[in-house]
Amino acid sequence: MIWLDTLIQGLMLGGLYALFAAGLSLVFGIMRLVNLAHGDLIVLGAYLILGIGTATGLNPFLAAALALPPMFALGWLLQTALLNRVLGEDILPPLLVTFGLSVVIQNALLMGSSADSRKLPVGPVEAQSLALGPVNLGVMPLITFASAVAVIFGLNQLFYRTALGRAFRATSDDPVTAQLMGIRPQRVFAVATGIALVVATIAALYLGARANFDPSAGPARLLYAFEAVIIGGLGSLWGTLAGGLVIGVAQTFGAALNPEWQILAGHLAFVAVLLVRPRGLFPRAND
């Protein structure tokens, strides 16, 4: 029975990783941009939620809702002012720009808020749990998992059911032809990055509610998120969810064997999947 419990915990953790990864997957799928600053942007979002919560006394869930518009604006601005200028055939400039951005955000947060680790106070819901048959489930992990599925579902609806989603897919498949149809790739990219940061803010809420975070927490989260995206396959949002679940389950099983093996087990699962399927589980687009 303990194995079933571990499996469920792993799936819940995987939901959190899928949330980290969803925004990354969207941006990666549409413009082939590897955003090395995504983890730090999530941590930035967590600090923003914390700041709004402290200033207004609101519950973190409401504070996160207030944080969504400024984070969307930040994403839009980042793409318009910076990332659009370096996107192109050469993959090096966007990689290095986002890498520089990651270092800048991390150290700016360190300067602004010290290296102390913080946590978002979500209140009594944190300690509550539900007894589902033989296993006990925390309410927060359950909400996290449900949010992950909802976010992926929402992004998929956006991607396949709306005019904006059509523009996303068209630009992803063939930017030149998309331009002939009156789409401006630069604008599409800006909106996509804005949406990615909205998702990052949702991820930040659950990151901060689940465990302590500090300014240097970004890169490790980014690595798990990327592993989820790559395992899932380029451009497939459900694949990203599956990738997150694989990493989460591998980590909890590793931790169950030996607490020191948690992260290692996640990485090894990543390597194992890619050795069998180099393009991930459910690749949608060719890259």
Next chain:
Amino acid sequence: MRKMLLPVLLLLAVILLAALPVIGSRALVQDLFMVLCLLVLALNWNMLAGFAGLVSVGQQAFVGIGAYGMFACVILWGMDPLAGLLIGGLVAMALSVPVAFFTFRLNGAYFAIGTWAVADIARLGISQWKALGGGTGTALPKAAVQEMPGIEAIRALIGGSKAAAVDALTYWLALALVMAMLVASWAFLRSRMGLGLQAVRDNPVAARSVGVDPVRLKALVFLLTAFGTGICGGLLFIQIGRISPDAAFSLLDWTAFVIFIVVIGGIGTLPGPVVGVLVFYGLQRLLADYGTVYLIVLGLIGIAIMLFARRGLWGGFIERTGWDLLPLSHAAPRPITPTDP
């Protein structure tokens, strides 16, 4: 005249650097040792990213493996640290084969993430090695380091303590490593294989059509740079004297700084890393008291370079003056039959 002046100036600079432990202070020697080691790492990363198109974010894996290889040789098998250096480099090169096998399946940006994950696997794996201190690390026995060959001779030459002699020896080794890397890179890039590599970078399809095998060349560069990076890692930790997985596999120290050095100096140019490391050292001295501000400035400079001067300081200098210190291009072959009537 200009042609003669430059080699003479370079030679003078090298002689001055070599004489530093005799004439300079110990603190300066330690500082410059770090600068030279970062330069070795930067030259290696530049070969990977600037010439072979392999943007690795995981070179700290080979720094750590080289360092731990050296530590294992000294602590577990009682070998000389200098022999340990070589073995550390060879182990790093040997491990780069399976790493290449895995990461080369991932193209472009995936490759960067793959190398990063591999470096984290190496860090976590080494943390399980209890004989070398596990996650907390261990120290290199002082006796082993101070009995390295040549230490007594160096003491006689520069005076001072055994520890100062160790600093001088590691400094000279780092200087030798820089010279070796520069000469080897230049010879490699001017060779047939280097020409092929640059052809692949400039136009992969055209390069393949004239018979260049990109994967073979890239794998070769990956292996050789793993060796250079591993040796440098061992050397760094002889001098530092204490190792832990977090220090040996530090993304910031052994990869992030190195990337900034190469980008600022000029990626894909041979003198670029040298210029970059000078700027880096200057900034470090200038902003040493401000801690995090220094990293922010570094990040902003990196971003600005990518936006406005993609080939870095040295690349921009070449573009403006048309004068290249270490030209890598070949003159076009002369026509076999004279075109003049």
